[in-house]
Each structure stands twice: as C-alpha cells, then as structure tokens.
Amino acid sequence: MRRLNLTRASRLLAPALATLLASACGVFTPTEVRNPNLTDQQFLATTSAGASWLRGTSRQYLTTLNVVVLNSEIGSDNYFNNHTTNNQLLDEPNILYIDPEVTSIQNAVARLRYMASFGLDSVFPRDPLVTVNDKAEMYYLRGVAELFAGEMFVGLPAVANGPVVDWQTHLAAAIADFTQARTLSIDVAAKNSYTLALARTYYRLANKAKAVEEAQALLTANATFIRNATFDPVNGPANSMQGLLTVAVNNFQPLPRLDFLDPKYPNLGALVQSPIAFLKAEEAHFILAEANLADNNLTAAKDRLKLLLALVQSRPTxxxxxxxxxxxxxxxxxxxxxxxxxxxxxxxxxxxxxxxVLTRTAGNVRIATVSGTSVTTARIDAITTVDDGLYVLYLMRQEIFIAEGRRLADLGIRLPVAETEIIANKNTNNGEPYTKAQVPSFIPRAFEMDGFTWNVTAKTVIMKHDMNRVLVQNKTSPLVLPFH
Incomplete structure (x- = not known):
C-alpha cells in the first residue's frame, strides 16, 4: 500500500482519514459480520434474514442520503458553510481527491451498493420469506447508489476494487435496476417511485424521449406523488440537514435570496425528524417543461410551469x-x-x-417543508423567449429542490475518485483524469457563488452572481442543461 499524503484539511482529520483508509483497504466490507457469536452462514440461516438485511440496507440509504445532501449543499450556491468543521473549501469551490468529504461520500455510496448487491445475491436467495416487493426494493436501493454515483462523480468503480467507469455507465446501471424493481413490484406507490427515479436518471443522461415518457407516466399515475426519506429520532439516523439548519450557531446560511425557504426541515421537537422528499412529482413537471423548451414550444412550457406552480402551492407549510x-x-x-x-x-x-428575507426575531415564520418558490403566475406569463423560460425553470429548480442535494449536479460540478481508492485499488492510477473534480470554467471561484454586498443602512443586498442566469448563458455546454 502506498503512503497517504496528508495535506490541506486532511492533516486536521488524520484519525478520521485513517479509519476511512482502513475501510477502503478491506478492514470493513458490508458483507462481513463482526459479531463473534454470529457467522455469515448463521446469519443467512436465520428466520427473516432477508427482511433484516433490507432494513439494514434502507438504513444505509438514509446515511448515504445525509452525507450526499449535506456536502452537496455546501458545494453549491444554496448554502454558505458559516460555522462548521466541514471542509470550508468545498464552498470555494475547490474540490480535491484528498478531501475527507469526497472520501465519505464515495464510501457511503459504495457501501449502499455493496449491501444491496449482497442482499440480492446472497441473502435473498436463501430466505423463502422474501417477497417480490422486497426484491424490488433492494433493486431500487442499489439503483439509488448507482444514481448517486452517476450524478455526483466524474467516475467510480462499479464493483469493489474494479476499474473506474464513467458516470454514464453508473446511470445506465441505475436504469437497469429501477426497471427491474418496477417489473417485480406489486406495490403501487413503490412502482411510482421507481418510475420517477427512471425519469430523473434518463434526464441526467439527456435521453429526452425516455425522460418525458417516464415523467408523464408518473403524473398520470399520481399527480401529487412524494416518496419521503423518513428518519428515526430515537434509533437514528437523524436528518443531518435538520440539525445544521436549526441550531443557534448558524452553521449553514442560505443565499439571501433563498432565505425565505430556510429551514426546510424545522426542529419540531426531540421526537420528531423532518423527512426529505427524495422523489416528488415536481421533478416530472420540470422534465416536461424543459423538454418543451428544448423543442421551442414556449406555450406548452409556460402551461407546464403553471401546473408545477399549482402543485407547489398545494404543498404543506x-x-x-x-x-x-x-x-x-x-x-x-x-x-x-x-x-x-x-x-x-x-x-x-x-x-x-x-x-x-424573513424577520427571524419576530417569532414564527412560515416555511415550505416540501416545495416553495418565489416565482408567480405573472412571472411565468411574462416569459417571451426560450432562454427566459429556462431561467425561470432553473430558478424554480433551485428553490424547490433546496436542501435536497440536487443543485451540485445542476451546476455541472462532479467529484473526483477519492485518493483512498487510488491507494487501495490496483485498478486505479494516480494522475488520471478521474482524480480531478469537474468544475465548469463558468463557475465563479473564491467563494463568489455565495457572495453578496449588504448595505445595512439602505437595507439592500446585491448578489455577486445570478447562477441561474450563468447556467442559461452556458446552456450549450455539455456539462449542464441536459436537453440543450
């Protein structure tokens, strides 16, 4: 094993990195059982082993979602890391393969995929009590791991210690697993979630026809669909973003123009954890509207955005x-x-x-807990060009998906393969393109995505950059706006 070069923020987190490195080198694998009184074979022979493994994999999904959401929000223009021990330079954005956050995201995604695969290949075949819905859900969970890999990274190994494959390959694998999940399942709500997951994946792959097909199928089946990620206030895991957004030390601060949407996950008591709407029907409307704009059908796009706005206005606050x-x-x-x-x-x-901007000191403020937006019907009616339609759409995407870990992908930012993988995996090499983050050249650096000037006397705030305008101006880049 080559020596790990601890530099930058890693020096401050050497113990944590040592643990992660041990994980990467095989000290921990999701298929090992560490209880000395229970072997792998004994576990596989227990009653309802499949149900137990599915619960454990579902828990790993929540853990993975936490690390994905938290770090994606830091790296985007949604939130500024104002007072936490997380890597400050993700906000710059200056993303290196030595960063512990990159390692933790990659480890969480890989662990979710491995656990789902072990369930499908080793646990479920030996448990006669496993149902088709159980199998479908496990395929879905593996698909989610592949979706995260495809949305967030320039590339990752597709199997343990395997060669790095590109993000498109991971998304193709997600499509295969989501499709299999839908084929197997006899649960209506679950099938709808698999359909929407397919629409989201096809969208990121720029497959407009299939994304539109799946988006329309979802809205036909359930026009107000939500699949929540539900956290456990007693046994964990808790919603990490809720904790960061609701403590007194101002850990994360939203962009001032997004202040009215914060905190999306309010603290409603010690025994309450706010869910994350991991999949929701708003996604389908976005896909259909963006497809309309790609087809230069401005009228249809505006009508679709109005349907989206009506859905948002029906969501709880x-x-x-x-x-x-x-x-x-x-x-x-x-x-x-x-x-x-x-x-x-x-x-x-x-x-x-x-x-x-809201007055926090006055007492209660009203916050959208699923979807909120500043866009009005009048603003949609005022759209006269495709580019303005795209601008309104991406503004709504940012506002509606805030604190859900979605903005980094829309900005075209992708993480590199972690250095711990390069050290431990003989099929990877230092210096390859996949060891570098993808940050489009039009992304402002030096923390300017979060930057603003505030005239306290005049009570005015001027943002340094309107990143949705920047995205539309660069719509022909292959790194953003998949349908354009």
Missing amino acids: ELVDSRLQLRGRAGGKVLYPNTLDTKVAFAPGQPLLDGF
Whole structure:
C-alpha cells in the first residue's frame, strides 16, 4: 500500500482519514459480520434474514442520503458553510481527491451498493420469506447508489476494487435496476417511485424521449406523488440537514435570496425528524417543461410551469419559531440580513426585490417543508423567449429542490475518485483524469457563488452572481442543461 499524503484539511482529520483508509483497504466490507457469536452462514440461516438485511440496507440509504445532501449543499450556491468543521473549501469551490468529504461520500455510496448487491445475491436467495416487493426494493436501493454515483462523480468503480467507469455507465446501471424493481413490484406507490427515479436518471443522461415518457407516466399515475426519506429520532439516523439548519450557531446560511425557504426541515421537537422528499412529482413537471423548451414550444412550457406552480402551492407549510437563527451573529464568519424590509437584487444591475428575507426575531415564520418558490403566475406569463423560460425553470429548480442535494449536479460540478481508492485499488492510477473534480470554467471561484454586498443602512443586498442566469448563458455546454 502506498503512503497517504496528508495535506490541506486532511492533516486536521488524520484519525478520521485513517479509519476511512482502513475501510477502503478491506478492514470493513458490508458483507462481513463482526459479531463473534454470529457467522455469515448463521446469519443467512436465520428466520427473516432477508427482511433484516433490507432494513439494514434502507438504513444505509438514509446515511448515504445525509452525507450526499449535506456536502452537496455546501458545494453549491444554496448554502454558505458559516460555522462548521466541514471542509470550508468545498464552498470555494475547490474540490480535491484528498478531501475527507469526497472520501465519505464515495464510501457511503459504495457501501449502499455493496449491501444491496449482497442482499440480492446472497441473502435473498436463501430466505423463502422474501417477497417480490422486497426484491424490488433492494433493486431500487442499489439503483439509488448507482444514481448517486452517476450524478455526483466524474467516475467510480462499479464493483469493489474494479476499474473506474464513467458516470454514464453508473446511470445506465441505475436504469437497469429501477426497471427491474418496477417489473417485480406489486406495490403501487413503490412502482411510482421507481418510475420517477427512471425519469430523473434518463434526464441526467439527456435521453429526452425516455425522460418525458417516464415523467408523464408518473403524473398520470399520481399527480401529487412524494416518496419521503423518513428518519428515526430515537434509533437514528437523524436528518443531518435538520440539525445544521436549526441550531443557534448558524452553521449553514442560505443565499439571501433563498432565505425565505430556510429551514426546510424545522426542529419540531426531540421526537420528531423532518423527512426529505427524495422523489416528488415536481421533478416530472420540470422534465416536461424543459423538454418543451428544448423543442421551442414556449406555450406548452409556460402551461407546464403553471401546473408545477399549482402543485407547489398545494404543498404543506409550517409555522416555525426561528428566533435561534441569528444569521451569523452567534459565531459565524459572515453576517446575513435578518429583516423582512431587506431588498435583494439577484446580481449587480438587477432590480431590488422584496420578500426574500424573513424577520427571524419576530417569532414564527412560515416555511415550505416540501416545495416553495418565489416565482408567480405573472412571472411565468411574462416569459417571451426560450432562454427566459429556462431561467425561470432553473430558478424554480433551485428553490424547490433546496436542501435536497440536487443543485451540485445542476451546476455541472462532479467529484473526483477519492485518493483512498487510488491507494487501495490496483485498478486505479494516480494522475488520471478521474482524480480531478469537474468544475465548469463558468463557475465563479473564491467563494463568489455565495457572495453578496449588504448595505445595512439602505437595507439592500446585491448578489455577486445570478447562477441561474450563468447556467442559461452556458446552456450549450455539455456539462449542464441536459436537453440543450
């Protein structure tokens, strides 16, 4: 094994990296049983081993979702890492393969895939009590791991210690598993989730025809569909984003123009954990609207965005006591506006607008807990060009998917293969393109995606960049806007 070069933030986290490196080198594999009183063969012979393994794999899915969401939100323009021990440079964005966050995401994704594969290949065939719905769900969970690999990384091994394959290959594997899950399942709600997962995957692969087909099928089956990731307040795992968004020390701060959407996951008591809407019907509307715009069908796109807006307006909201959120005034590096009379411009030279910043100190504020947006029917009606339609669509995507770990992919940012993999896996090599992150050249650096100027006296905030405008201006890049 080659020596690990601990540099940058890694030096501060050497013990954690040592643990992760041991994991990568095979000290831990998801198929091993560490209980000295229970061997692999004894476990496989136990009653309902399949159900137990499915529960464990579902728990790993929640753990993986936590690490994906948290770090994706840091790396995007949604949130600024104002007061945490997470890697500050993800916000820059300056993403290196030595970063512990890259390692933790890759490990979590790989563990989910391995656990699902072991369940399908070794546990389920020996348990006569396993149902077709159990099998379908395990295929789905493996597909989710492949989806994360395909959405977030430039490439990853598809099997333990295998060669690195590109992100498109991982998404193709996800499609195969989601399709198999839907074929097997006799549970209507589960089948709908597999359909929407297929639409999301085809969208990222830029397969417009299939993405549209699956999106329309979902809306026909259930126009208000949601599949929540539900956390356990007693036994865990808890919703990591809820914890970061609701503590008094102002860990994560949203972009000022997104302030009205925070905290999406309110703290409603010690025995309550907010779910994450991992799959929701809004995704299908986005796919159909973007396909309309790609076809230059502006009328259909506007009609579709209005249907999306109606769905968003039907979603639940919550009155949240957010007085603990002092917007950087409890140890944060940057102070943020905190009163409703603050006006926000999305970029220099853009108009100053009301309603984006809330007064936290006044008591309860109303927050959308599934989907929210600042876009109105009038704004959709005002669309006259395809580019403006794309701008409104991507603004709505950002607002509706905030705190769900989706924005990094929309920005075209992809993570590299972790250095721990390069060290442990003889089928990988240092210096290969997959050891470098993908950060499009049009992405501002030096923390500017999160940057703004705040005139405290005038109560105005001007964002340094309107990243949705930047995305539309670069729509022909193969790294963003899949249908264009």
